[in-house]
Amino acid sequence: MNTDDKRHPRFNPKFKSIRSKDLPSGESLKMVIERIHPFWKKYLKYIRNEDGNHIIVAHSNSLRAIVKILDQLSEKEIMKVNIPTGVPLVYDLNNANNVINKKYLIDKEQLQIKQDLVKKQGKVE
Numbered sequence: 001m002n003t004d005d006k007r008h009p010r011f012n013p014k015f016k017s018i019r020s021k022d023l024p025s026g027e028s029l030k031m032v033i034e035r036i037h038p039f040w041k042k043y044l045k046y047i048r049n050e051d052g053n054h055i056i057v058a059h060s061n062s063l064r065a066i067v068k069i070l071d072q073l074s075e076k077e078i079m080k081v082n083i084p085t086g087v088p089l090v091y092d093l094n095n096a097n098n099v100i101n102k103k104y105l106i107d108k109e110q111l112q113i114k115q116d117l118v119k120k121q122g123k124v125e
Contacts, residue, residue, distance in 0.1 A: 001025045029078065032065040040069060044097050060085070070099055084114035 001008055003025060010020040027035075047054045056066065060083060068078040070091055083089070084104070092101040104111050 032061050082115045082118050084118055
């Protein structure tokens with residue numbers, strides 16, 4: 001984001017005590033993965049020791065980072081992944097935390113509709 005963009009955090013009163021040059025203009029997927037890595041290592045250890053189901057609720061780029069890690073996707077492959085908003089994605093992991101099954105909790109037709117909505121985000125019609 002350009003620093004002159006009115007949406008830039010430097011124009012938000014909540015951040016007035018922070019120097020403009022120290023405010024981020026955005027966050028790449030690589031930055032998100034680096035940021036969540038400590039949490040992810042700790043979380044995997046936790047779910048390995050705790051029986052039952054576990055849930056992660058996050059915004060789209062954080063979910064994208066987790067999907068990239070779980071599915072062991074390349075930079076190019078993750079760019080093709082379309083994660084619909086508000087649809088649970090269930091992973092089954094083995095004891096080594098490898099994915100053995102993955103499914104959305106929605107029928108295929110509804111999934112396609114929601115994925116199409118994601119594709120249209122930010123596009124002018």
